[in-house]
Amino acid sequence: MHISEGVLAAPVLLAGGAGTLLGLAVGLRCMDVREIPRVALLAAAFFVASLIHDPIGPSNAHLVLNGILGILLGWTAFPAIFIGLFFQAVLFQFGGLTTLGVNTLNMAVPAVIMGALARPVLRSNSGLFAMMMAAISGAGAIIMSAVMAAGSLAFSGESFVAVSKLVFVAHIPIAIAEGVLSVLIISFLLKTKSEVIKGNTHSRTAKLGLVSIVIIQILIVFCSQAHAHKVNLFAWYDGKMIMAEGYFSGGNRAMDSTVLVLDSVGKEVFHGMTDKKGEFSFKPPGNGEYRLVLEAGMGHRAEALVSVKGMQSGTAAPEAVQAGLQTAGSPELQGDGHAAEDAHKGTVTLTSSEFEKILDRKLNPIKEQLLRLAEQGDRVGFRDVVTGLGYIAGLMGLAMYLAQRKRRK
16 A cells, blocks of 8 residues: 555656645644644554555555544544654655655545545444444445555556556455454444544544554554565675565565666666565676666565676686695795695585585575564564654644644734
């Protein structure tokens, strides 16, 4: 659902940005100062829920909760979702700042629409029909968001049409899960604090805040073991081939993903697919700098630069490598023909393939350790989540301070 940087076409980015600005203007106009804590708490719930992902195929789908936000917030779901996506982009590199408008629009518009359809039913009914409407609202918001995200990709180029279909299919299980989750949450609210949905007074803010805090605590428990689903590309030149490994931040391999190789002027040199281990190899045609672009589907994209030096095109590599242990320098420097002959007898002749295998055995543990360190650096921990929640709380406090100062004037 989070579309990454460098994927969408400029007209799509501009349209998404304009739509989000309009939605934010309406949402902020509809938001009373006493509703700021409620919006902040639900923004925090959205922020945490999006970190809980489900690996589907080569990519990941995640919880959104935009249906629930639409029911409880209405138009103010726009600023809540915008704030959550902004801090996810800044702290975890989910999506990106240039795609913030499109991502917000794709998630907030379905929230507003499904919320407007569900609220009248929930205010006048608390039975089976209300639960059905809650399920439709939760699942329908995800389906609409998936359709809009798929459309954003499809309008950005023909190469994304197949990816856009995968986006829609991958979110069907998430839609079912969110439909069930919406029923549980709305049912709980109708039984315990029905005025949260049915009431129009501002007293519902404090009561909804308590419920939101409980939801956030539950989500953090799941999120502490979850990982961001940003895709990464680890690439290097081994002296003969350009090697690359694609992986998601949680450690899942980016298998069956497209890899595009570009030269220093941006010309396509080669394209292929990663294998089941997320690995890819390519023999460069010559020296220079190569840019590898990994497309892992559903808007996930990563790039890596690899510099190739010392490659002699048209010249065969040595077939054998002389390796020996000499304690007193080379035979020529010893000045003794017998010593040179003895030293020669002590050498071990290795073919180039045997020497490369020895190097691979020695270097592979280092390569794996670097890869694991890179994965650990991308993992989202409890401290990262709390940091994001702290930023949201700080933003809420600043907004309330400015609003109160304006009212006093």
